[in-house]
Amino acid sequence: xxxxxxxxxxxxxxxxxxxxxxxxxxxxxxxxxxxxxxxxxxxxxxxxxxxxxxxxxxxxxxxxxxxxxxxxxxxxxxxxxxxxxxxxxxxxxxxxxxxxxxxxxxxxxxxxxxxxxxxxxxxxxxxxxxxxxxxxxxxxxxxxxxxxxxxxxxxxxxxxxxxxxxxxxxxxxxxxxxxxxxxxxxxxxxxxxxxxxxxxxxxxxxxxxxxxxxxxxxxxxxxxxxxxxxxxxxxxxxxxxxxxxxxxxxxxxxxxxxxxxxxxxxxxxxxxxxxxxxxxxxxxxxxxxxxxxxxxxxxxxxxxxxxxxxxxxxxxxxxxxxxxxxxxxxxxxxxxxxxxxxxxxxxxxxxxxxxxxxxxxxxxx
Numbered sequence: 001x002x003x004x005x006x007x008x009x010x011x012x013x014x015x016x017x018x019x020x021x022x023x024x025x026x027x028x029x030x031x032x033x034x035x036x037x038x039x040x041x042x043x044x045x046x047x048x049x050x051x052x053x054x055x056x057x058x059x060x061x062x063x064x065x066x067x068x069x070x071x072x073x074x075x076x077x078x079x080x081x082x083x084x085x086x087x088x089x090x091x092x093x094x095x096x097x098x099x100x101x102x103x104x105x106x107x108x109x110x111x112x113x114x115x116x117x118x119x120x121x122x123x124x125x126x127x128x129x130x131x132x133x134x135x136x137x138x139x140x141x142x143x144x145x146x147x148x149x150x151x152x153x154x155x156x157x158x159x160x161x162x163x164x165x166x167x168x169x170x171x172x173x174x175x176x177x178x179x180x181x182x183x184x185x186x187x188x189x190x191x192x193x194x195x196x197x198x199x200x201x202x203x204x205x206x207x208x209x210x211x212x213x214x215x216x217x218x219x220x221x222x223x224x225x226x227x228x229x230x231x232x233x234x235x236x237x238x239x240x241x242x243x244x245x246x247x248x249x250x251x252x253x254x255x256x257x258x259x260x261x262x263x264x265x266x267x268x269x270x271x272x273x274x275x276x277x278x279x280x281x282x283x284x285x286x287x288x289x290x291x292x293x294x295x296x297x298x299x300x301x302x303x304x305x306x307x308x309x310x311x312x313x314x315x316x317x318x319x320x321x322x323x324x325x326x327x328x329x330x331x332x333x334x335x336x337x338x339x340x341x342x343x344x345x346x347x348x349x350x351x352x353x354x355x356x357x358x359x360x361x362x363x364x365x
Contacts, residue, residue, distance in 0.1 A: 026214065030279065033207040034272045035178050040200020041102040042182020043193035045123060059114075059258050063100075063121040066245045066266040068132045071096040074240045076140040082229040086144040086151075090137075090163070091290035092233055093144075094274060095297050097136040099125035101270035102200060107305050111312035112320040113260035121265045126179070129273075130172050134165045148286070167281035175276050205302065211295055222292065234296035238304050241267030256319040260312045268305055271298035318347060 075096025079089035100122045108118040141163055186193035216223065245266030249259045274294045282290060322341075329339050 026211065029207060029210070030272075030275050033203055034175060034276050036196075036203045037102065037200045037272045038175050038178040039182040039185070040197045040203075041122070041126075042179035042184075043186045043196040043200075044102060044105065044119065045179070045183050046186060059117045059254060059262070060120050060124050062249050062252055062254060063117070063245075063262050063265055064124065064128065066241075066248055066262055067100060067121070067125050068097070068128065068136065070244050070248065071237075071241050071266060071269070072136045072140055074244065075237055078233045078236055078240070079144075082233050084229070084233065085289075086147040087286045087289035088230060088233075088293050089144045090141050090286075091274075091278070091293040092237060092297075093140045094133075094137065094277065094290070095269050095271070095294060096237060097129075097133050097140075098269040098271075098273055099129040100265045101268060101272065102197075103302075103305070104265045104268040107264050107268065107309045108261045111260045111264060111309040112257060112316040113264060113312065114255070114257045115261070117258050118261045118265050121262070125265075126176070126270070130169060133168060133172065137163050137165070137168070164281045168277050171277045171280045172273070174280070175273055226292075226296075230293065231296065231300075234293060235300045235304060237297060238267045238269075238301045241269075242304070242308050255323065256316060257323055260316060263312075264305065264308070267308070268301055269297070271301065274298075322346070 072093060073096075075093045076089075078084075079092045084092065100118075102122060105115060105118045105122060109115050145163060182193065182196060185196060242263050246259050246263035249262040254262070271294060274297075275291065278287060278290045278294060326339050329337050
């Protein structure tokens, strides 16, 4: 086993990035993509989304623990177990420490989850990332930066490799500018804001496909040269986030539709922000390796999210209908109204599920 890991380590270390993975026009296209996506994210937000975080912080707090507690730890664990070289490990941990993205809001909608909670989590995590990412990167990447420093010194370079914390913070602040612009657009012109919101996700997928296509044409050998462990890490990070986000929130007793929202928000990280941070904060040859991992993650997370969303949508139909029916009854007849269903109508998983709530109309047992 150790021999296999060592061979994989060597194979990754000597992946040939003989030229830059991204050319200047690719970087310009990425910059436009990041701007459009973050503008669309801002266009989807209204001041009430921020007030909702304050009014009902429990779901957001659980999401915060999943986002900044579980995901960085999962990323670090995967990088360690799979014996990633330093640049790939730092990239995986960076992605694991990112805030959620607007794509998760779209998947949450189709998964019959709470879009309001998803948007609130996206909003809160984007702001909190300014403080949490530098801390998490310092905690989890120390051993990997030391390895890079040792490699540099072995080649005669005296400088130590350090995580460019201030550059990362500046990058996060920079990507928040179009978010603020989107919110302003939403206030002044809701129709244009809706257009920006609908365009954002589509543009992101198009650019990722473009990057994959051009990477295949220019650096086709990378797909074959990339060891299976790197694919496992890129795919496994999102899948582990979905799994642990779901069961962690279920353990803490939130509604099923909130479980689905927290699960998707945990697993789907803001890929475009990772591109911005890597391009603005790191240089070659580390930059190309980190970008490559970010491209792989961003590609596979769309596929895995689609599969998970279809699964959630199918499994959540009953509890979603019951939840909406209960909400309508409470709104019409008051919070104390108890909704009666025919005997045997409710499945056992809803009868015994503590996440059905504490209001009389939501108690099933």
